[in-house]
Amino acid sequence: MVGQSVKDLLSADDIDEADLADVFSKAAAFADGALPARAGAKMIGLFFEQESTRTRIGFDVAASRLGHHVVDVSASPGSRLGKAQGEDLEDHIRTVSEYCDLIVARTEHVATVEELARLTHLPVINGGNGIGEHPTQALVDLFTIERRLGDIRQLSVALSCDPTARHALSFMKLLALRPPQRFTLCLAPETILSNVAAAAIDDLRASGTIIDRVDNIVATLDHDVLSIQTQKAASIISGRIGEMDAVQHVEDEKFTLTAEKVLRSRSKVMIMNPLPRHSETDKSCDSLPNAAYFEQVRLSIPVRMAVLSRMLAGRRWAGRSHSRSRPEWPETSSPTSSPCSRGPSAEAGPLVS
Numbered sequence: 001m002v003g004q005s006v007k008d009l010l011s012a013d014d015i016d017e018a019d020l021a022d023v024f025s026k027a028a029a030f031a032d033g034a035l036p037a038r039a040g041a042k043m044i045g046l047f048f049e050q051e052s053t054r055t056r057i058g059f060d061v062a063a064s065r066l067g068h069h070v071v072d073v074s075a076s077p078g079s080r081l082g083k084a085q086g087e088d089l090e091d092h093i094r095t096v097s098e099y100c101d102l103i104v105a106r107t108e109h110v111a112t113v114e115e116l117a118r119l120t121h122l123p124v125i126n127g128g129n130g131i132g133e134h135p136t137q138a139l140v141d142l143f144t145i146e147r148r149l150g151d152i153r154q155l156s157v158a159l160s161c162d163p164t165a166r167h168a169l170s171f172m173k174l175l176a177l178r179p180p181q182r183f184t185l186c187l188a189p190e191t192i193l194s195n196v197a198a199a200a201i202d203d204l205r206a207s208g209t210i211i212d213r214v215d216n217i218v219a220t221l222d223h224d225v226l227s228i229q230t231q232k233a234a235s236i237i238s239g240r241i242g243e244m245d246a247v248q249h250v251e252d253e254k255f256t257l258t259a260e261k262v263l264r265s266r267s268k269v270m271i272m273n274p275l276p277r278h279s280e281t282d283k284s285c286d287s288l289p290n291a292a293y294f295e296q297v298r299l300s301i302p303v304r305m306a307v308l309s310r311m312l313a314g315r316r317w318a319g320r321s322h323s324r325s326r327p328e329w330p331e332t333s334s335p336t337s338s339p340c341s342r343g344p345s346a347e348a349g350p351l352v353s
């Protein structure tokens with residue numbers, strides 16, 4: 001595997017520092033209004049097995065801004081994919097590959113996105129695969145932090161969310177390319193990390209980042225950046241908390257961020273959330289200058305434009321061979337013996353960004 005670049009963006013492990021610098025320099029140019037000379041409109045296939053607002057619409061908008069087109073290639077009432085008298089995934093993907101130039105996929109199961117990448121000669125972008133990864137969200141998050149606060153290597157970063165959240169794993173992996181001064185996980189004391197998350201944190205520690213763990217959101221407010229989302233994604237997805245109204249009010253008080261807590265701490269923390277939010281980010285935070293979650297949404301467009309433009313131009317990614325630790329994705333992982341590890345849990349679903 002060493003030295004093999006890849007056509008797909010399936011994991012944050014596929015990205016090295018040169019890839020990151022290239023995406024961010026293109027994204028900065030797009031964010032500042034640059035547009036490439038038109039080189040022929042391409043067709044982007046959107047294969048989504050789970051709901052998505054930001055990723056699906058964001059890629060659609062990014063493609064349109066570049067002068068390209070999108071087509072929905074998901075299973076739908078009008079398609080034969082998955083139907084009793086229909087077609088299997090292989091024939092479906094081989095067919096749509098003849099119509100498209102690139103596929104963006106959000107899949108229910110971790111392994112499906114790799115299966116898609118094997119079935120097609122086209123480049124595939126992982127738009128979130130079960131409890132796997134969400135590499136373009138992590139690119140958006142890191143780009144947004146650096147646009148607002150500068151070099152992340154000078155900053156302290158806290159992460160408060162369900163540790164099975166796919167954006168979180170990709171984010172921690174990307175941080176290892178530009179390690180912050182300090183990285184703090186905010187989790188309930190009983191929560192044990194998956195071996196992939198523990199490995200990503202080991203990579204950060206090995207890069208010189210000071211690692212800490214707290215169990216109250218107030219203890220993160222002295223950081224430069226806080227990325228927050230619900231701690232209860234797995235419960236929400238498994239149906240243990242099913243009603244939308246209950247979902248909106250589900251977070252424990254100590255993991256809930258309110259404007260009152262931020263103001264009482266006189267905190268300058270940059271508040272990030274990949275969205276959708278639940279009750280962990282109280283709407284009172286929205287009017288604070290700290291809030292950056294809709295800035296993330298806005299900056300997702302130039303980042304996705306940058307990713308699309310390099311992949312449509314045939315540019316490859318460094319590939320996972322460059323990664324220092326390469327444990328299996330969570331669907332196939334087992335708990336490690338470390339006290340900060342945890343076993344596999346319910347697969348992520350549409351309420352996880």
Ligand code: CP
Nearest residue numbers: 052053054055274353
């Ligand atoms: N952040 C994110 O992935 O949002 P969606 O689930 O709406 O795509």
